[in-house]
Amino acid sequence: MLEELQRLQAHIAALKAQVEHYEQQNQLLYSTQTDQAERYEAEIEQKNATISHKQQEIERLTEKASQTNKQLKQMTQDAAALADRYNRLEKSCNDLKNRFQELLAERNELRVAQEKLHHQQQQSQLQIEALQQERARLLQKNELAQAKVEAIIQHLNVLGGAEDPHIDDIHQIVQLKQEDV
Structure with a gap:
């Protein structure tokens, strides 16, 4: 029994x-667990802070x-308005181009008419000069005829033509001729 007791x-x-x-291991495990729990809590706090930061960033990015969507919508509306305005300007430009072509055609017609009128004016001027020369010639001829008539009257x-009944008629004709000139 002594042996058994020993x-x-x-x-x-x-x-x-x-x-x-085992108690030492348990203490070591408990302290490790406590350290890990503190570390996990710190990590969880850090992760929560990161999550909070990311949520704020998501909210900011969502805003x-x-x-950006509002700006895109506005820019799309502006682009549509500009496209409409461009189409109207292009139509106006085409209308102006057509009007310009019409004006050029009118200008060319007016130039042709001007050249025609200028040619007619030159022809008329030549005719006027010819008529003035003819008038001067006729006036000269008239003066010669008048001088001859006066010479005949004299x-x-x-x-003794004073007794001639036609002498008054001849005087009247000479006076009428002088008034016409």
């Missing part, structure tokens, strides 16, 4: 050593996307 004491000592060993007066 064996039991040895067993108890071994169990005590084992319990101490920015909303503003000659008749000298010859």
Whole structure:
């Protein structure tokens, strides 16, 4: 029994050593667990802060996307308005181009008419000059005829034409001729 008691004491000592060993391991595990729990809590706080930061960034990006969509919508409307305005300007430009072509055609017609009128004016000027020369020639001829008639009247007066009944008619014709000139 003594042996058994010694064996039991040895067993108890071994169990005590084992319990101490397990308690040390348990303490070590507990401190490791506590450290890990603190580290995990710190990581969780960090992750929560990151998540919060990311959520704020998502909200900011969502707001920015909303503003960008509004700007895109406005730009699309502006682009449509500009395209419409461009089409109207292009139509106006084509209308102006057609009007310009019409004006060029009219200008060319007016130039042709001007050249025609200029040619007619030159012809008329030549005719006027010819008529003036003809008039001058006729006036000269008229003056010669008048001088001859006066010479004849004087000659008749000298010859005694005062008794001639046609002498008054001849004087009236000479006066009418002088008034026409």
